[in-house]
Amino acid sequence: MARIYTLVNQKGGVGKTTTAINMGAYLGYYGQRVLLVDLDPQANATSCLGVEKRAVKSGTYEVLIGATPLGAQILHNPRFKLSLLPSSPALAGAEVELVDMAKRETRLRDALEPAKDRYDYILIDCPPSLSLLTINGLVAATHGVLIPVQCEYLALEGLGMLTQTLNRVQAAMFPDLKVRGVVLTMYDGRTKLAMDVVKEVRRFFPDQVFQTIIPRSIRLAEAPSYGQPISIYAPDSNAARAYMALAGEVLGQDGIKIPTLEET
Numbered sequence: 641m642a643r644i645y646t647l648v649n650q651k652g653g654v655g656k657t658t659t660a661i662n663m664g665a666y667l668g669y670y671g672q673r674v675l676l677v678d679l680d681p682q683a684n685a686t687s688c689l690g691v692e693k694r695a696v697k698s699g700t701y702e703v704l705i706g707a708t709p710l711g712a713q714i715l716h717n718p719r720f721k722l723s724l725l726p727s728s729p730a731l732a733g734a735e736v737e738l739v740d741m742a743k744r745e746t747r748l749r750d751a752l753e754p755a756k757d758r759y760d761y762i763l764i765d766c767p768p769s770l771s772l773l774t775i776n777g778l779v780a781a782t783h784g785v786l787i788p789v790q791c792e793y794l795a796l797e798g799l800g801m802l803t804q805t806l807n808r809v810q811a812a813m814f815p816d817l818k819v820r821g822v823v824l825t826m827y828d829g830r831t832k833l834a835m836d837v838v839k840e841v842r843r844f845f846p847d848q849v850f851q852t853i854i855p856r857s858i859r860l861a862e863a864p865s866y867g868q869p870i871s872i873y874a875p876d877s878n879a880a881r882a883y884m885a886l887a888g889e890v891l892g893q894d895g896i897k898i899p900t901l902e903e904t
């Protein structure tokens with residue numbers, strides 16, 4: 641049964657998409673069957689994996705509004721060890737269309753039901769908002785949310801509001817919703833600020849912050865323009881090692897044995 645994790649932070653540009661793609665690719669590298677769901681009308685996860693978003697005929701939007709069942713839209717990339725439910729600009733319309741639909745908050749959860757026994761991990765990449773799309777992402781997160789936080793000034797800004805939203809969704813529709821973990825991203829070890837932010841975030845989320853910290857890396861910023869995850873674009877980089885370690889940390893906490901080098 642798949643573990644479904646949703647990457648959420650209404651703050652933009654904190655590393656949600658980068659983490660979904662690269663942690664996902666390393667979970668795949670470690671032998672897990674991984675589905676990445678692009679729930680953002682910006683379709684960054686889709687583009688970053690080399691799929692032209694305007695050419696997507698059927699994707700997250702069609703699945704959400706119930707035009708087609710989940711299945712044929714999924715693009716599997718054996719080289720990346722990732723499957724993708726792509727997004728397209730059409731998804732922006734879903735926000736408005738969903739409002740009048742029945743079960744508007746649980747549509748993604750219901751749509752993903754048949755995929756649960758075909759994957760080990762389903763990662764849902766949310767847009768930078770606390771919209772109905774994000775609510776769908778939260779309600780689908782059977783095993784919790786992953787919150788990327790950028791190690792920069794004002795890192796904690798907005799986390800209070802995010803926590804409130806999580807509490808509200810938990811109270812109103814999904815009592816089992818939990819924070820699976822906080823991922824510190826774009827860490828620059830040369831600055832005192834970055835070190836201070838790490839301490840501050842660990843104080844704000846005691847025991848919920850992953851040990852692995854993702855460094856700021858030019859390679860990570862470059863990989864999307866080649867349409868590749870870091871595991872393919874620059875597997876020997878520090879950033880690749882960091883995402884590999886993060887995937888390992890998640891697997892370890894989930895009680896899944898990490899295969900040895902010969903087994904991968």
Ligand SMILES: Nc1ncnc2c1ncn2[C@@H]1O[C@H](COP(=O)(O)OP(=O)(O)OP(=O)(O)O)[C@@H](O)[C@H]1O
Nearest residue numbers: 652653654655656657658768826855856857860861
């Ligand atoms: N560790 C890193 N080092 C350097 N650049 C990074 C790193 N992580 C992400 N980036 C770059 O920062 C930008 C924002 O990252 P990303 O798209 O993952 O954030 P996001 O939270 O998904 O943004 P949005 O809220 O718009 O969806 C991208 O250009 C990405 O390539």
Ligand SMILES: [Mg+2]
Nearest residue numbers: 656657680684
């Ligand atoms: Mg994104």
